[in-house]
Amino acid sequence: MSLLEKIKPKFWDAEESEGLSDFRQLWYLTVLLTLEVTLAPLIFMTLADYNVTQKSVESEILLRTSRLVSNTRRSVSFFLDERRSALNFVVYDTPFSELNDPLGLASILENLKKSFGGFADIGVIDAQGRQKNYAGPYRLEGIDYSGQEWFREMVEHGNYISDVFMGFRQVPHLVIAVRCSLPDSCFYVLRAAVDTERFNDLLSQLEVSGQGDAFIINHEGILQTPSRYHGKVLEKISLSVPKFSEKTEVFEGRGAGAEDVIIGYAYIADSPFILMIVKKKNELMKSWQTTRMKIAGFLAVSITVILFVTLGVATYLINKIYVLEQNRASIMHGMEYSNKMASLGRLAAGVAHEINNPLAIINEKAGLVKDMFTFRKEYAKDEKLIGIVDVIVSSVERCAVIARRLLNFARHIDVNVQSLSLKEVIHEVLGFLGKEAEYRSISVSVSVPDDMPQIESDRGKLQEIFLNLINNAFAAMKDEGKLDISAKQENRDSVSVTFTDNGCGISEQNLSRIFEPFFSTKTKVGGTGLGLSITYGLVKKMGGDIRVKSEPGKGASFTVTLPIKADQKEKGEDIHASLIGG
Amino acid sequence: MSEKVLLVDDEHDFVETLAERMRARGMEVSATTSPIEALKKTETENYDAIILDLMMPEMDGLEALRILKEKNPDLQVILLTGQATVEKGVEAMKLGATDLMEKPADLKALTEKIRKARARKMIIVEKKTEERIKTIIGGKGW
Numbered sequence: 113m114s115l116l117e118k119i120k121p122k123f124w125d126a127e128e129s130e131g132l133s134d135f136r137q138l139w140y141l142t143v144l145l146t147l148e149v150t151l152a153p154l155i156f157m158t159l160a161d162y163n164v165t166q167k168s169v170e171s172e173i174l175l176r177t178s179r180l181v182s183n184t185r186r187s188v189s190f191f192l193d194e195r196r197s198a199l200n201f202v203v204y205d206t207p208f209s210e211l212n213d214p215l216g217l218a219s220i221l222e223n224l225k226k227s228f229g230g231f232a233d234i235g236v237i238d239a240q241g242r243q244k245n246y247a248g249p250y251r252l253e254g255i256d257y258s259g260q261e262w263f264r265e266m267v268e269h270g271n272y273i274s275d276v277f278m279g280f281r282q283v284p285h286l287v288i289a290v291r292c293s294l295p296d297s298c299f300y301v302l303r304a305a306v307d308t309e310r311f312n313d314l315l316s317q318l319e320v321s322g323q324g325d326a327f328i329i330n331h332e333g334i335l336q337t338p339s340r341y342h343g344k345v346l347e348k349i350s351l352s353v354p355k356f357s358e359k360t361e362v363f364e365g366r367g368a369g370a371e372d373v374i375i376g377y378a379y380i381a382d383s384p385f386i387l388m389i390v391k392k393k394n395e396l397m398k399s400w401q402t403t404r405m406k407i408a409g410f411l412a413v414s415i416t417v418i419l420f421v422t423l424g425v426a427t428y429l430i431n432k433i434y435v436l437e438q439n440r441a442s443i444m445h446g447m448e449y450s451n452k453m454a455s456l457g458r459l460a461a462g463v464a465h466e467i468n469n470p471l472a473i474i475n476e477k478a479g480l481v482k483d484m485f486t487f488r489k490e491y492a493k494d495e496k497l498i499g500i501v502d503v504i505v506s507s508v509e510r511c512a513v514i515a516r517r518l519l520n521f522a523r524h525i526d527v528n529v530q531s532l533s534l535k536e537v538i539h540e541v542l543g544f545l546g547k548e549a550e551y552r553s554i555s556v557s558v559s560v561p562d563d564m565p566q567i568e569s570d571r572g573k574l575q576e577i578f579l580n581l582i583n584n585a586f587a588a589m590k591d592e593g594k595l596d597i598s599a600k601q602e603n604r605d606s607v608s609v610t611f612t613d614n615g616c617g618i619s620e621q622n623l624s625r626i627f628e629p630f631f632s633t634k635t636k637v638g639g640t641g642l643g644l645s646i647t648y649g650l651v652k653k654m655g656g657d658i659r660v661k662s663e664p665g666k667g668a669s670f671t672v673t674l675p676i677k678a679d680q681k682e683k684g685e686d687i688h689a690s691l692i693g694g
Numbered sequence: 695m696s697e698k699v700l701l702v703d704d705e706h707d708f709v710e711t712l713a714e715r716m717r718a719r720g721m722e723v724s725a726t727t728s729p730i731e732a733l734k735k736t737e738t739e740n741y742d743a744i745i746l747d748l749m750m751p752e753m754d755g756l757e758a759l760r761i762l763k764e765k766n767p768d769l770q771v772i773l774l775t776g777q778a779t780v781e782k783g784v785e786a787m788k789l790g791a792t793d794l795m796e797k798p799a800d801l802k803a804l805t806e807k808i809r810k811a812r813a814r815k816m817i818i819v820e821k822k823t824e825e826r827i828k829t830i831i832g833g834k835g836w
Contacts, residue, residue, distance in 0.1 A: 465749075465777045466776075467776075468775075468777070468796075468798065469705055469708070469776050469797065471776075471798045472708050472776060472797035472798040472799070473705060473707045474798070475797075476707075476711035476712045476798075477711050479711075479801055480711050480715050483714075487718060509798070512796070512797075519779070540784045540787070540788070543784065543787045543788065544780075544783055544787045544794075547793065547814075571781065572779065572780055572781045575781060576780045
């Protein structure tokens with residue numbers, strides 16, 4: 113048997129019948145409705161929570177990135193501004209003659225190195241783009257910059273910050289140049305190379321979450337500082353250059369490895385630089401994933417619990433209703449049946465009673481005819497006539513037997529339970545048979561204990577049982593026999609009455625058959641073979657039992673056990689069994 | 695001496711035929727279909743046995759039995775009925791019926807019961823006579 117078969121409730125395969133609900137449909141309805149009203153809000157709330165949480169986590173990430181970019185931009189701008197301002201200070205504070213003096217310029221470089229750090233060399237260029245003076249590790253005096261792009265831009269804007277480039281020492285540098293206007297609309301330029309190590313330190317010390325990467329690129333997308341994941345200095349990054357914005361921007365994009373990344377960037381003013389911070393979204397969303405798992409887990413557990421409880425409760429309740437309805441139906445059915453049987457019984461009793469009177473008349477008339485023939489000599493020898501009358505008489509007898517069975521049947525249907533005393537019933541029955549006992553000098557002794565409880569039973573049936581048993585005992589005994597009737601309480605629920613005679617007894621082979629209908633050892637002397645089978649049927653009907661012990665020649669002992677409380681489950685019995693048995 | 699019997703049954707055909715057959719067997723039988731008439735008859739006649747039906751339109755057999763026994767407890771009443779049940783039998787016995795037979799009855803068996811009833815009555819009458827004699831003798835101061 114499969115598991116499904118085992119847990120399948122009783123109502124599942126119940127056939128739909130009149131007056132009984134369709135339980136399977138009811139079950140579906142209950143389960144679906146319950147699940148709908150419990151699961152729908154749950155799932156809705158969970159999804160809403162999921163979305164809200166996801167959104168807030170994402171915006172939190174964006175916000176944090178944006179803040180980091182802003183702060184870093186400020187640091188970078190500050191770094192550049194600081195150095196530009198230093199050069200501006202030098203160019204306006206120092207007399208031109210001192211700038212043109214190599215020793216003076218070297219001392220300025222030394223001071224700058226001490227105060228700010230990062231300065232590698234410094235040079236003075238005149239308005240024609242010629243390097244007039246230089247202090248630093250190389251011999252760069254006399255170089256002409258006039259043709260270079262930066263110089264032209266410098267002239268235009270007044271100051272200039274270059275892209276990062278590899279200097280002669282193969283160290284990344286950038287150049288800061290400031291212009292000093294002279295009264296005669298002439299000018300000169302102070303140009304300093306700054307190594308970007310400080311710059312790099314600044315960025316590499318940033319703690320960027322989510323396996324993040326902070327670096328600077330120029331407007332062409334060339335890396336100005338080393339990057340952890342996007343290449344070395346002066347290499348082009350794989351990401352596209354974000355479009356210009358004055359503010360800090362954060363957006364979601366696709367990284368080099370096609371993974372989702374959060375990109376924060378800011379254009380650094382008055383410089384060719386763009387600060388970029390790139391974070392891996394997956395890493396950042398790790399905490400969210402845990403939360404997500406929790407939400408999913410909660411949802412799964414809730415759904416499972418709701419499912420089990422709903423199924424369990426619905427199945428249990430509907431099964432309960434099914435069983436109740438079944439009981440109700442069977443009670444109704446039983447009532448209908450016993451009503452039917454009762455009316456059938458009344459009908460049978462009526463027919464039997466009514467038929468007995470005309471039968472008696474036929475019997476007497478036939479008897480009279482027979483008398484007339486017997487008493488008159490001319491007919492006395494007419495055997496044919498006598499035979500005809502005998503057939504009439506025996507047919508009447510047969511009808512009488514049928515009527516008696518009908519009556520018995522009717523009597524067996526009506527059960528009229530009342531509380532009664534065994535002693536009283538025994539004496540009533542003995543009163544009935546007392547005269548026969550008297551004539552035949554049979555001594556009957558009755559012993560019923562005084563503390564015998566009253567029993568719930570049908571008086572008529574009990575009388576019939578006792579009558580049959582006493583009759584049987586009388587039939588088995590010769591005159592001057594002895595019958596003992598004793599009653600006792602067997603246990604809390606039952607009592608027993610024993611009828612012991614000292615009659616002819618029952619042989620062992622007959623002992624097992626005596627309760628069978630139509631079994632009789634006295635068929636030749638008028639026994640119908642029905643008495644004990646009726647008795648047996650009655651005792652069983654009353655929820656009792658009957659046992660017999662006997663030894664041939666020494667008598668027999670019948671013991672009837674009866675319940676003290678009547679069994680309420682008295683059923684209408686099979687009409688055929690009743691008619692045949694009774 | 696023949697038995698003197700009173701037959702009471704509302705079925706005319708039945709009582710008459712039964713009476714005729716009983717008479718043929720040497721019994722002195724009066725028959726009536728009315729229990730009220732039967733009650734009257736018992737006031738003037740002395741019957742050895744009264745055969746009484748249980749269900750009669752004029753009066754219920756058990757009721758008739760009760761009145762009969764009230765008037766004369768020595769009366770021997772045999773109930774002959776088509777509606778015999780053990781309960782009715784027990785009730786009848788309580789009221790003092792001598793015997794009960796089911797219709798249709800075998801005449802031989804009925805005759806036997808009448809004879810037994812008569813014997814019982816004789817015994818009772820004898821006993822009573824004896825007692826009366828004793829009382830009388832006692833009263834005379836013997």
